[in-house]
Amino acid sequence: QSVLTQPPSVSGAPGQRVTISCTGSSSNIGAHYDVHWYQQLPGTAPKLLIYANTNRPSGVPDRFSGSKSGTSASLAITGLQAEDEADYYCQSYDSSLGGVMFGGGTKLTVL
Amino acid sequence: EVQLVESGGGLVQPGGSLRLSCAASGFTFNIYAMSWVRQAPGKGLEWVSPISDSGGSTYYADSVKGRFTISRDNSKNTLYLQMNSLRAEDTAVYYCAKLIGAYSYGYVDYWGQGTLVTVSS
Numbered sequence: 378q379s380v381l382t383q384p385p386s387v388s389g390a391p392g393q394r395v396t397i398s399c400t401g402s403s404s405n406i407g408a409h410y411d412v413h414w415y416q417q418l419p420g421t422a423p424k425l426l427i428y429a430n431t432n433r434p435s436g437v438p439d440r441f442s443g444s445k446s447g448t449s450a451s452l453a454i455t456g457l458q459a460e461d462e463a464d465y466y467c468q469s470y471d472s473s474l475g476g477v478m479f480g481g482g483t484k485l486t487v488l
Numbered sequence: 489e490v491q492l493v494e495s496g497g498g499l500v501q502p503g504g505s506l507r508l509s510c511a512a513s514g515f516t517f518n519i520y521a522m523s524w525v526r527q528a529p530g531k532g533l534e535w536v537s538p539i540s541d542s543g544g545s546t547y548y549a550d551s552v553k554g555r556f557t558i559s560r561d562n563s564k565n566t567l568y569l570q571m572n573s574l575r576a577e578d579t580a581v582y583y584c585a586k587l588i589g590a591y592s593y594g595y596v597d598y599w600g601q602g603t604l605v606t607v608s609s
Contacts, residue, residue, distance in 0.1 A: 379532070410593065411593075411595070413595040413596075415533075415596070417533075422583055422599040422600065422601055422602055423533065423583070423596070423599055424599070425595065425596060425597050425598075428588070428595050428597075429595075434597065464532075466532065466533050468533075468535075468595060468596075470592070470593035475547075476535060476547055476549065476592070477535045477538070477592075477593060477594075478535065479532060479533040479534065479535060480532075481532050482532040482533070
């Protein structure tokens with residue numbers, strides 16, 4: 378059981394907007410530690426999608442955006458495309474555990 | 489171009505040992521923290537062990553503490569993970585990861601392709 382909670386799955390039709398939540402606590406996201414997001418396409422290594430809550434690395438489309446408020450963070454994907462079908466993971470630091478943690482992951486299905 | 493190439497994975501019996509290596513290229517290895525991240529079959533990501541740029545500071549997940557040892561050779565641009573007393577639950581793809589920020593709370597900007605470790609009799 379991860380200290381960062383993500384929904385196991387989300388889905389949306391092409392062109393729609395979906396959001397994936399990452400819920401933490403006062404010892405991680407609520408303690409102002411940054412949240413980062415990764416995309417893992419089937420059979421491949423993860424890829425950095427969003428860093429430090431809201432920033433996109435070079436090459437990541439602006440359809441992907443991140444936000445953070447209180448003890449939660451969210452990843453939003455607009456204009457959903459078939460190639461967005463993947464697993465998505467959030468990551469942050471937890472001061473109680475003294476280390477970096479990943480969320481349990483969310484499988485995005487494009488209908 | 490940043491490249492991280494893992495090697496050393498394979499099939500090992502419970503209680504056995506294995507050493508993973510990660511050859512890094514395309515960046516100045518000795519100024520970046522690095523980490524090992526693993527993923528059990530069909531499961532999520534687990535932060536196993538990060539190491540500082542100098543190698544002087546390390547961290548271990550509770551699940552591997554006392555059994556795994558991370559190290560690096562900055563003269564060879566190589567990261568290692570010595571895994572002892574292996575258990576079935578250590579079966580996973582092990583990824584080498586380049587970190588941005590401190591070893592203790594950084595994030596991964598580049599991942600290797602992963603090497604599979606299978607612990608089974």
